[in-house]
Amino acid sequence: MSSDAPERFDPDAGIAADVETARIEQEMEQSYIDYAMSVIAGRALPDARDGLKPVHRRILYAMHELGVTARSSHRKSSSIVGETMGDYHPHGDSAIYDTLARMAQDFSMREPLVDGQGNFGSVDGDPPAAMRYTEARMSPIAEELLSDIDMDTVDFQPNYDDRLEEPSVLPAAFPNLLVNGSSGIAVGMSTNIPPHNLGEVIDATIHLIDNPDCTVEDLMEHVKGPDFPTGANIVGRNAIHKAYKTGRGRIRVRAEFEVEGGDRIVITELPFQANKARLVERIADNVNDGTIEGIRDLRDESDRDGIRVVVELKRGANAEVVQNQLLEHHLESTFGVINLALVDGQPQVLDLKETLAEYLEHRRTVVRRRSQYELDEKQDRAHILEGRLRALQSADDVVEVIRNSESRDDAKAALRGEHVVEADGEPLPAFDFSAAQADHIVAMQLGSLTTMEADEIKQEYEEVQARIERLEAILNDPNELDDVVRSELEAIKAEYDGDRRTSIIEDTGSVTHEDLIAEEDVVVVVTEDDYIKRMPLDRFSAQHRGGKGIIGTELKEDDRVSSVYVASTHDYLLYFTTHGKVYQLKTYQVPEMSRTARGKSAVNLLDLADGEEITAVVNCADMEADEEKYLTMATREGYLKRTSVENFQNIRSTGIIATKLGDGDALVDVEITDGSRDLILASREGMAIRFEESDVRAMGRSARGVRGIKLEGDDEVAALAAVDAGRHEWVLTVTERGYGKRTDIDQYRRQSRNGKGLIDIKTNDRNGDVCELETVAPDDHLFVMSGGGQILRTPVGDLSVVGRNTMGVTVMDVAPGDTVATVDVHSAADAGEAATAPGDNEAATAPGDSEANANAG
Known part of the structure; x- marks a missing residue:
């Protein structure tokens, strides 16, 4: 083999030995998880303890380090952003400034953490001015998030380049996560926590301290719901309950x-x-x-x-x-609640109790660590003071030892007992002070040997000892620790609590007129020409009887008031007409107008026929009960009829027949009864008859009814009243000329129906004919209205209690040519007690009252 041949690759040798084999899908998965957790913990999600994301926490800590507190002058925003970016948050300056600006917006934060000066944006979506043009400092409540941070209350961690340290969480003297809320999008998850009222959240936290086993429902007695900085209304409570119970929910918010x-x-x-x-x-x-x-x-x-x-x-x-x-x-949007926050560095969806519990445990830790820190300082100080006191007790010997020492170090060593100092060949007294005590004794000035200085040291020592005892109690007794947490929360509430801005309205399942109309008691006025309107009840203060009242409506020529009644805007009302028909209408559908307005023609609201007039109104709220109820109707000619309310469940827009009428007859009055009451029919000429309701059998809608009273001559029925034995005490009668009286119900003995009845009140030239008869109770108010449009509200108690067949007293001072048209009785307990109007006392005694007890003879 040639020597120039390449060496054979050995996977176990050299650098190759350090290479690990991995599957790419596993590596990608793990890398993405690491990235996701970095975003979750380091950027997007707030900590459950202080409610802040890292960027918020770093901005506030940078301002703390710069001394830009609520008591300092404003600093250029660019300076704060630069300091934050350079020392703690190595990201873009625009992201830091956007966060700073949002913390200064009172329409974004329930309790702004930054006090801004300049343009920091608007609800129109306008962006903040450039950071070089705006200035900022911490708001007072932001300082509460950082209070005691220099007392080892929280852990610190190295900053991004290990030059400095930054807090991993702030001490947070109030539950900021719920108070200011938070929103953020992480990898695969997001958070959206609404802001809340500071006082409510603190009350709930204190309740949790006192009742660790409480439920979310218990806490909701204090936290009513989110409290947005822009106010508006939350529709319904079910969504709030679900969000607090599960940590998730969808809350409807309405302008x-x-x-x-x-x-x-x-x-x-x-x-x-x-x-x-x-x-x-x-x-x-x-x-x-x-x-x-x-x-x-x-x-x-x-x-x-x-x-x-x-x-x-x-x-x-x-x-x-x-x-x-x-x-x-x-005008309506949905706020999707996702109460997701970091708990021990891990994202967790929390319910209301868990959220408060996490904060509470954090706060206990802060108070415990602060107490330990202060205890260590106080113990060190007590140790020094003990040495100084001992030195004062042996001041001559201590001074002698120091004078005869060659140097400070020798003096300190002698005080520590490490060697003996001699004077004139004789050893001076030995001491056993600690090193710290010896250092302070040598540094003492001669002036501290005075009696006054000695007393001050003793007093300080006693105070330090008392504080040590208190701190040890806090550290050793959980109840004492909780007392400190509670008192500090109460102090925060007393300093910063404000009124709730967001109202909570009932959810009817869909947008209805009731959601748009405030529920309040109103006065509704109807005229003979069927003009109708409503006015808030509180526009009519109670006056003494005998007054002229105030203008209740403006009338067109030849028109007169026919009826007035009090109801809630959310009540369903049944309108009975002279033709024996009944129509149904919500009170709020009657247009609201001023006292001097004429009103709106009722034909625009009710499908009335020509010549058909409204004569009686019944509130359906009085019909909502489990027991059987009846509508009892009286006609002008004295006929009476009872019909079960079940026959009036489905009333068409064109109305339905309520009763059959004879030729020339007309429906006069309608009362709600329950089958067990007594009825009283009153005639215009002052007669009244009382009989049991059971004397009138129940009939269908198309029946005419039976005779209730036997009328003489041209007399007609004026009114019908039902007696509630458990409530009504008197019969009230009012005549056309404005006179009236109260008479004990017992003076109207029961008779058989269709009799002539008894004399109720004198009807003469002074009184005129009877206009209205009602049964009343002590807390009732009268609403008396004249045909000319004057209305008077007066307590029933202002009318004299006299017998039957008497003249009565002045109820309303009716102008010449005018007469009382209608009277309605309303319970002051329902309407709210109204104060007597200033100056009305002048009407307490009206002309003609001396005739109140005149008898029939």
Whole structure:
């Protein structure tokens, strides 16, 4: 074989011996896993303990190291970004600045961690100004995340080039993960944690301290739901509960808006992370392409005080329809909750209790380490003070030893007892101070030998000893440790807590009118020409009886008020007419208008026939019960009929027949009864008859009914009342001229129906005919309205209690030519007690009250 032949390759020799064989798919898999975990732990996911990603933590720590705190002046953002990038975060400056800017945005962070000066962006999606133009410093609450970081409270790790050290987590004096939330996309996973109210989260954390075995439901008594910095409304609680129970959920967030003047919709709060400019642009696009109808103008009137987007409606457009269209396409979004965070460096989906538990354990560790750090310092200080006190007790000998030492080192050695110092050939006293004590004694000044200095050292020693005892108690007793955690959380809440911004409204399963209309008590007014409107109840303060009231509606010529009643905006109401028909309508469908407005024609809401007028209104809320209920109806000619409410379950838009009427007769009044009550029929000429409801058998809708009262001459039925024995105490009667009275129910003895009844009240030239008779309780309020549009709210208690067949007292000071048209009774317990209006005391005694007890003779 030739000597020039190449050597044979030996796989076990040389460099080849260090080469390992691997399958490429395994190597790719492992490499990708390593990369993914690097992104997960190093960039995208927050730590469950302080709620921060590495970039947030590094920015705050860099500001801490630079001294850019809440008490310092603002520093150029470029300086902060450069320091962060150079020392801790070796990535692009734009990523660092974007993070810094977001921490300064009050529309992105529930509790901003950076106090910015300059343009840091807007809800319109405008980007922040260049970092060279803006300035920043830590916000006060951000300092709470770093408090006690120099007291060995957290672990530190080398920075990217091993020159410096950075904290692996911040001490975090409050649960920042829930308070400010977090969002991020890692490899194969993402997190999206909504912000919450600081006070609610702290209350829940304290509850967990006190009740370690509590459930998520218990914690939800404190944490009502997310609290977004932009406010708006969360629709429904089920999604919140699921998110807190499982760590995942989809929460519907709806903009806050209201109708102004009946012809414009004003949007004042947007869902979290919504782009206002883009929202306005998309609404305009949908109006132009016909997706949304009824809008004639759209403008953004927002300023520094808040958001205000005005949607002007076309003439005749239904505001509620436009609201639904806006909700369907633009004003409602979904926030997908993924409560994913790092626990011991591993991604984990946490429920509400687990999230708080992770923070709580971290905080206990911080307080424990801080206490140990302080304990070590205090023990060292106590040791020094003990030496100084001993030195003071033997001050002459100590001074003598130091004076006779050749050098400081000899003096320290002598104080440590390492050799003996002599004076005049005689050995001086020996000591056994420690090295640290000897160092401090030699460094003491002569002035510290004074009595005052000695007392100060004793006092300091006692204080240090007391602090040592407290720190040892904290370290040795878990309950004491928890007391410290609790008190510090309470201090944070007291300092930084704010009102909840996001409201929670009930989820009806779909967007309904109820979601758009605030649930409140309102006063509804109907006129003889069937104009109708509603007004908030709180516009009518209670006055003393005898007042003139205030304007309740404006009337067109020859029109008069026919009825007034109080209901909730979410109540279903049954409207009974003179033709014996009944219609159904939601209260909020009645247009809301001012007191001086005329109202809207009811024919636009109810399919009324010519000459058909609304005479009675029944609230379906009073029909929602398990027991059998009836609608009991009275006609002008004295007929009475009971019909089960089951016959009124499906009312068409064109109405249905409620009762059959004779020629010339008309439906006058309707009451809800339960089969066990007494009924009282009142006539216009002051007669009243009381009989048992069972005297009137239940009939179908098409029946006419039976006689309830025997009327004489031209007398007519004025009103029907039902007696609730467990609540009603008096019978209230009001006449056309504004007079009325309360009479004990017991004065109306039971009779058989179709009798003439008893005299209830005098009807003469002063009183006029009876307008209304009601059964009332002590907490009731009267709403008295005149035909001319004046309305008076007064407590029942202001009316005198007198017998039957009397004149009564002034209830309402009716103007000449005007008369009382209608009266409604509403419980003040339901409506909320209204304060007596200023100046109304003047109406407490009205003219003619001296006749209140005049008898029939």
